[in-house]
Amino acid sequence: MSKDDFSRLVEEEVSSGGILYMDAIVMCAGRTGIEVEDAAKLCSKTVKQMLQAESEELNLMEKVSSRLPI
DSSP states (O other): OOHHHHHHHHHHHHHHHOOOHHHHHHHHHHHHTOOHHHHHHHSOHHHHHHHHHHHHHTTSSOOOOOSOOO
16 A cells, blocks of 8 residues: 555545544554554655644644744
8 A cells, every 4th residue: 555545544534534643544554454553654744744733732742842942
């Protein structure tokens, strides 16, 4: 499966199901028989950015600051 195909499946799942990106990635990996660890390699940059933003919003990871520390 190509990176574009997998990313499209994830995007479709998020938009139609109203679920989180993490859940969509796990679901799509399970449906296609891909290990979750390998699914990260198949996610596009856009999907990874959306996953990061979602994770920051849910406090699952620290927010990335674009400002330099003073």
